[in-house]
Amino acid sequence: MNNLTTKQKILEASIRLFNWNDVANVRLQQIADETGISVGNLAYHFKNKEAIVSAVYENLFEEFSQILSTYLTSPKLTDFDVQMEQYHRFFSKYKFYLIDLFEIERSYPVIMERWRECIGKMLLQIRKRLDYYVNRGILQPEPAPGVYDTLTNSIWTTIVFWVPQQVLKDKPVDETVFKQTAWAHISPYFTPKGLSEFALEVQPFILS
Amino acid sequence: MSSTLTRQKIIDAAVQCFNREGIANIRLQHIADEAVVSVGNMTYHYRNKDAIVHAIWEQLVQKQRDLLAEFRILPLFEDIERLLVSTFALQQQYRFFYVDTLEVMRAFPDIQTAHRQHISWQVQQMEMAAQFNQSRGAFYAEKWEGQYAILAKQFWLLADLWMYRQNVQNDTTTEYESFRLMLWALFQPFFTDMGSREFEQLKTS
Amino acid sequence: MKRAFSMPPELYAKMLDELSNLFFTEKLGLDSDMNFYRNDFWLTDTAVIDMLLLRKGAWEINLLFAHHKTPLKFLSRRITSHSCPKRARIMAFYMRRLAAKDQRGTLSLDINDLNLTLN
CATH class of the missing domain: 1.10.10 (Arc Repressor Mutant, subunit A)
Known part of the structure; x- marks a missing residue:
């Protein structure tokens, strides 16, 4: 060894x-x-334990930035689907950190600060992705100012909290259901073109 | 002072303390001080901290149930709005529970079991409300089977974790307006013309 | 824990914007983009110099062509190689004479035509 x-x-x-x-x-x-x-x-x-906690979080942030770096590697809708898969794996692996967030905030402020930064980036990515889909013509233009900001928040909440709350409800943390729930936020805003692309490229994988 | 009054006083004091410091940091002595009773008197009513947390949780669920019972009969848009207002007020009142739900659940497994049932019941109610609004022509029909079920889940996920989300994102607004905006935004894509008109009216009133 | 690299959110937002723009501005190249390379008719109107390079133990003869009106349009072609440097030098001299339009060397390049910038 x-x-x-x-x-x-x-x-x-x-x-x-x-x-x-x-x-x-x-x-x-x-x-x-x-x-x-x-x-x-x-x-x-x-x-000591601090060293272990630091190392665990070092890994956690490493993996998280890995996920962030997969933003828009391809212009297709599946790109987001792939990223969601990675988020799902991440939040399933590190279930604890959301639950212990407040403990972390008290004892390790540096970690909290970095985590907040990650969150900021994640939110921005989702928001920009929506803009990009609008530009590509697969998402309707924002119906009213602020609607897509709210949508971003909803998608974010689903991605981040879905796994812990499933664990809480003692339900399986199945990846397909996770992606279904996240996509369900976006799907009402698709244009016909977006709908057909969604039906062709994403839906076969999330409807089991 | 009657026994029920004392109990309520202890509960109120405990909620105050928990909201301020978080469950983990509060000892029985703190609660007793806040309620102005002796620790001995308090342990007569509640054996330990767990018992108090349980009692608070039961009260909270009872209040939520009352809200939904009203809501169940005729979930029109103004009733959804009323549900949102009271849910928000409840969250402000029992901050500690909503800020730390996941932690509370992990620490109290039997609350977790009960809470699980309660959540699924809430989700069902919301799904029924969506169906009701479809049948009266305010919502579009589901585009695919199970869309309303997911909508209902999304609704409670967002509502229950509102405070948690705020805390994680370091968002300090305590206004009802942003809460309301986020949850109504879930329903908006489903509005028919009639639904949109009703929603406009709701906004102006 | 060592301090991690961080960038302000506004900058990150801008970066993401540029990233999504890529899919609209970046297109596949066209076949005609390579015409300048294949279409070497312009080589007849060039000033030529020869260049000898030692590569893999042999002296390689390169000819450098520069258009006499637009000197920024230039091209280097590898012709052949010889193991003997003297022979290579002589061959290069004749090849240059053959390729150049202006054999007596009266054409001159003006440095100002190059539009050189200091960065």
Whole structure:
């Protein structure tokens, strides 16, 4: 077992624990047990819990910017669909961080600040995507000023909170349903051209 | 002072405390101080903090149920509006619950179970309201099977997580107007001409 | 935790705008765009210089053509290569003489025609 994989294993075990317990209540002993190594060994890799939390969030932000970078890699509607898939995977993996957000805000303000920045970018991307669809003629022009800003917020809320609230309701976090719910926000605004493209390229994959 | 009055006083004090500091940071002593009763007296009514949280939650759900019961009979546009106003007021009143729903749910598994049922009931009500408005000609028919069901889910997702979303986005507006705008925007694409006219009237009144 | 790179939201918004514009402004190139390369008739009206380059152990003869009216229109062509530098130099001299329109070298280039900018 080389260093990299042990470190990776520790981080993955921490994510599992954070998903079901408060970040504040997880102790190093638990992380060591979950990883299957001794506390001493754990301390060799991370000097304290802060270091682990920081590393977990470092990974989290890394993955998030990975998703952000897939914005408009192709002009088609499927581009958003692919991004949604990635968001879904992300929010399923890191269920905890939304729940512990306020704890994080108190104890790790730097992390909170970066997270807010990510959110800002995510919102902007959704908003600009709508503009782009309007320019391409697959989305109706904004019916009244501010409508698409509101729509952006609704889509965002769905993408970010859908997984945790499904977990809360003890329902499956199925990807198709997730995408269905998110697309349902946009679909009423499609032009006929947009509708046919949607029916052709996206709908076959989200109607199971 | 009668026992029910004391209980209510404790509950009110607890809500105050929770809203201010968050559930995790409040101990029984704080609540007792706020309610001006002794901790001993309080534990006679409520065994521990969990019991208080439960009691608050039950009150909250009862209020939501009353709102929906009214709503169920005839969900016209003005009734939807009224539901929105009261839901918003409820959220302001029980801030701590809505700001921290996910955390509360994780900490209190039995509330989670009950809340789950409550949510699905709410969703059903909203789906029925959409169908009702379609049958009276204010909404367009579903473009595909199950669209209203998803609409109803979206509605409660957005409504219940309103405060949470604000907090995450660092949005500090506490005005009802933005809440209202966001939720009505969900319905707007479904309006028929008649629906649009009624909505215009609603806005001006 | 090290400070992450961040950019102001307005700038990010502008960047996204440009990104979505790409799909409208960027088009596939046309076949005729390459005509300047294939259509080498203009090479008869050029000033020519030769250039020797050592590549892969052999001396390569290149001819550089520049249009005598618009000197910014120029082209380099690889002709052949020789292993002996002296031979290469002689061959290059004759090739240049053959290719150039103005064999006596009375045409001159004016530096001002180049429209050079300092950046």
